[in-house]
Amino acid sequence: MRDNCEPKIRIRGLNKSFGANQVLRGLDLDVQAGESVAVIGGSGTGKSVLLKCVIGLLEPDAGTIELDGETVTGLSKTSREAMMARFGLLFQGSALFDSIPVLDNVAFGLVSAQQMPKQRAQAIALDKLAQVGLDEDVAVMYPAELSGGMRKRVALARTIASDPDILLFDEPTTGLDPIMGDVIDKLIVNCVHDLAATALTITHDMDSAKRISNRIAMLYGGRIIWSGPAVEVDTSGDPVVDQFVHGHVKGPITSG
């Protein structure tokens, strides 16, 4: 058993800019092992950038990210790549591979990274597809033939295929109808529970955030300006959070 106080993910002073566009400005965030945290925030505030820094697709300009107390920022590309296996990332746009069928998409990480024999990987993939409510008929289809909700489910199956211990979800329910959104939320909760994983979810759907997470953090102006238990988000007392949660036009958040 590890030291209880040590967070699974510890982010300190994270900075990331694209040219003159300062996206993250000294962001701090801790995620405890086994916890499910939702980050909320407006469009274009850098939520996806935050996830990509955590998983190592983007290199931050400044600041540190620790996993289980080990600093992963500034590591060489190769050692960073070796760390990918611990993560599962559900992309905002699903990012399924168009050129191969659904089953091979889900089995991809197992075959390619873990060198698992194809038959065994496909058996596991079918199992994971069943977990997200998809059967063999879907397994032979190509991603282009699926609806948005089905693509999300396939992407979810691919994300959990290699049993990662840190799950990152980028707007899992955006663009889905409320019923399908609810289904995906439940699937995520189940997956996180089954894998005993640590989860970091990004969303601007408040209902979804409350369903998925124990704790909610609000990203605004490149920093986490508020974080607290999911049940307290409606009564945070913070003007920015209040405006975001209740969707008021007037308040500290200005559009544009």
Add this chain to the structure above:
Amino acid sequence: MNFLAATGRLSSFTAAAISHCVRPPFYPRILFQQIIEIGFYSLPVVGLTTLFSGMVLALQSYTGFARFSAEGAVATVVVLSVTRELGPVLAGLMVAGRVGASMAAEIGTMRVTEQIDALTTLSTNPFKYLVAPRILAGILSLPFLVLVGDIIGVFGGYIIGVYKLGFNAGTYLQRTIEFLEPIDVISGLVKAAAFGFLVALMGCYHGYWSNRGAQGVGAATTNAVVSACILILISNYGITALFFGN
């Protein structure tokens, strides 16, 4: 400044691509698919272009040489031009248009839809999985295409020579082989391998660094074809000078 940055980015891309071509893990299935795509499916366009080029070459050189009564040289001119120049250059340009464009579009779309990032998160190096097989396939397929193109081009010259210009079939063939040296064919195949490398490299590079959005992919496709064509013509001069310069 922009130019310097682009040159640096291209150099490091090229270095990474080559180093991943020679280090495992390899993806033989994808390599095979790409060889079929480049080598087999380009046969019709390459065959057609070299056929008609061989034909027009026979016609032109006949009317030109007739002015100083050197019609006998037609067969030799056709076979040397086709094997040394026309075969590799035409095949290179055709493949640049066909394959370079589709590589850039495919990889560019994968970039824009975050499929390349997804590869990385699934512990798969995009250079190994996407770039290396395409570059290897380009290097391996083009010489084969050019060899077939050479034969078809010479055959085109033969058809015109024998059926239109009235050469004796046996004499025409004898003239074709008489002055042909191995170096003529070999230099053409070396060019072919170089062009195959350039087409695949440009397709992958522009796709890989494609800007976001459909417009970015469109621009990547155009740039891949144009830059591959220019590089083919420049390196064609360079390789010719290396082989026959002195």
